[in-house]
Amino acid sequence: MRFCAYCEGVKLTESEETIIGTSVPRKEGRDKVTGAARYVDDIRLPGMLYGATVRSKIARGKIKRISFSPEIDWNEYVIATAKDVPGKNCIALILDDQPCLVDGVINHPEEPVVLIAHPDKHALAKAVEGVVIESDPLPAIYSMEGSEKQSEIIWGTDNIFKSFLIEKGDVDRVWAEADFIVEGEYFTGAQEHLYIENNGMIAVFDSVAGVTVWGSLQCPFYVHKALMALCGLPEEKIRVVQLETGGAFGGKEEYPSMIAGHASILAMKSGRPVKIVYDRLEDMVATTKRHPSRTRHRTALRKDGKILGGEIDFTIDGGAYATLSSVVLSRGTIHAGGPYLWPSVRIRSKAVATNTPPHGAFRGFGAPQSLFAMERHMDRIAKIVGLSPVEIRRRNFLQPGQTTTTEQVIREPINLSDLLDKSLAHASYKAKKENFARENKTSSIKKGMGIAAFLHGAGFTGSGERYLDSVVGMEGTADGSVRILVSSTEFGQGTNTVLCQIAAEALGIPYESVTIAQADTTIVPNSGPTVASRTAMIVGNLVRSAAIGLKQTLQLDGTLKKTFKPAEFGAACRKYVAEKGLLRSLARYNSPEGVYWDDVTYKGEAYAAYAWAVYVAEVSVDLTTYAAKVENFVALQEIGKVLHPVLAEGQIIGGIAQAIGLALYEKVLWQNGRMLNGQMTNYIMPASCDLPPIRVVFEEIGNPHGAYGAKGIGELPMDGPAPAILNAIVDALGVPFDSIPLLPEDILEAITRRVQSRQQITSPQESPC
């Protein structure tokens, strides 16, 4: 283990560390590869019905009448509407504003209105068409600008779900001192998650046991909370079990509560098990997407390129209901200043309502949006100040001892300039820039280099982890193995594997001797939701504590010696269980000492740890087709400690691929609040042949708050690629681009506009890029 002095304190293991830092096989890998893994659509229960959802076709309006086509024998179907909701008709989350089934007023297209179920799943599609919802349309809002104008109030009193203000220093004074004032406006689009497995749930109701749901989901206790309210049942009468989940990316954070609710309502009404599985079209048009955003920057700079201060205005489109927008906004707001020192800054942000399906959690959670703006803006600043993109960043990087926009002191010995230099060296940045400048003069393929420097906070924001109050359990079993009990879920990212590694390491036993329980709310304690890059770092640390607790229980009891061989540990477990019964240890989250956060002023320690990164993109634009292609990519990041090299690299590469989609390919086409291109032929995600060679480089300086020094990395790689790529395109073409996704059609349009404006001699001013 290579730990710097800063993290010496966390080297607590007595045993040789052989498991942490090695690429052990995935726990569930064998089942996935052999097809033995069971997903929700593989499961069929006796007497099961299949459910389907009838959705609104309009964006906003009052329902007049719901009629049922006489061509269909409705006696065969179970039908449920808002009237059939046993408890409170809402999806309990942060604000309880989203109905589970529309009761009178439609607020977005594809909003669930009626549920139907039938024993034959093929009998559903036609029946869905046979339900006619007649309504009086109301004026709807489809854009952030429309929402801000408040010509219609569609939510609350002002169409604003949430707003934040961060203030540091006195930004009003800097404008007079500034040598340069640089302004820019940046946009990011919606993005679909495109997990391989579509959403799905099975619900069973029993008047004694209550409701049980099995499904594809990230956060069992979110679903649990939502079902309690919806079904009007007490805690112990709701059971949520996660099945093998084929990808999530945040897309299975909040929406599964909706589907679980629908399946439960049908199950309670029919008394039979009900399965609802979305097809791709329904999943794409009806479930959540990444929040579209608009960021405005106004920055005051000194002649030497040092930031004096600035104003940042960050707005996201939340869709029709509050759902998670306030927290997405929070993270985006805190990340808006990037990894730079702002002597003074004012960040205003808001999440506004529109009549589209609610936007939701998606890998990065607001940070990719505001960091896109920050990193494009840095290049614009560089151009105006007359420095290189490298130098402008170097002069403004945060350094240990300095404070972030929320006045969090950087305590770790991070050296961003050093990360930048290493990253540039890996990318052969200087040589390539020189070559491209020469070659671009004669080639119809223009090449460019772009960089992005950024940070990503791991764990819940501010006091969030304290409120979560996560608990992890661990059991020694009768066969001598150890079982981890967490509600943290595996959905491809490696939760099972990494948590088992941590437990094995902490106990000094083989990785194979540790298993992880299925995430079943009747068995596992609430270790919090599997989101926010918190699992390896925060839950991992609790797993380690629970392991130590388990070991101490055996040692205090005398069953286990102070030093022991793995086999002796197994024997001790067996003996203890045989003689005394349950061998279990629990660990509860303790917020680190001296951590201060003020929810009102948004000041203090926003995150227990930040991962830091500098990414470099090499891009070509073919002027025959105007297609931009990422040719090479270097991703260098400091992530505390690499627990599992293969999984860590996989997270980074996968995130970059997804972010290349966000930057250059994936465009949701909206028509009156509804996604038009809900098919993978028309919503273009990059395929393997569109991806560049990606070089992943890790730096490790440890993290006293994370398991074995780990920081969260799941979301980090989503933040940097888009701005690095756009910066590279700007470098290649000399035309500014500030909006993603950037499609070939947009590049053509910008080039045509520039040619035209050059021809008009009266307007020689070119916008800076």
Add this chain to the structure above:
Amino acid sequence: MRANPTEYELVAPGTLQEALALHASEPGSWLPIAGGTDLMVLYAAGRLQSRKLISIAALRELRNIEVASAEVRVGAGCTYTDLRQHPVITKEFPLLARAAAWTGGIANQNRGTLGGNIANASPAGDSLPVLLAYDADLILVSASGERRIPYRTFHTGYKKTLLAPDELIHSICMPRNLSGYKCYARKVGARNAQAISKVFLAAMVRISNATIKDIRLAAGSVGPVPIRLAGTERALAGQPINDSLLELAGKVMAEEIQPIDDIRSTAGYRTVVLRNLLGEFLQSLPGARFAS
């Protein structure tokens, strides 16, 4: 899956004759299904109107590639994989082999057929401009006989063709002896694989004495049907290769295409990029020195 399988009937006759007889028994009510790579997409979306399907996927009669001295006859049931693996196709009709390689992914190429691509009649079908450039003929069969038509007359409007309700496409005939031609094709899609074309250009040219003797240009996704750019061809034929060619051709070309804005791209983009592709092709001709 939004369709109800119990509402569909599928028969798989053992011979072409039986298939044609069934087809003739109720003309227009049986829909042939070959690889199903177009039809099953409609089916899954619950949009396949025809309820009666004749599977022609296993008909051996439709899967031959016959090499005669003057032409090659490709059975309509040949898959993209068949085309990519056939030595005469890859050698003498490289544009067809390339279009096959650009169509969907491997799984799709193992099932999708050339006849299906033609009969499906999408303006974005990738083999279609290539067949136009190769001056292909189609042999259409029915229970009452067969007829041979030039492929360029086959598409009569958006998704409209000369195929009679009781007919099948039997084979596609391409004249050989193209050795004097230089050829070009480029597909522009939204990604490098598994993409539907936004623009496609197939081009062939014979040059002697630095003059264009014969030129064939065919484009996809720039109108309701894949088209030969006949006006552009006329404008270029007989021209010496010089730097005004593209300007000359580009204008005529812009007038004979009818691109639209749709879910995949814009009319403006299609027009400019088609012109750029033509420029790229002309630029590649021996003796060309003009800027594109």
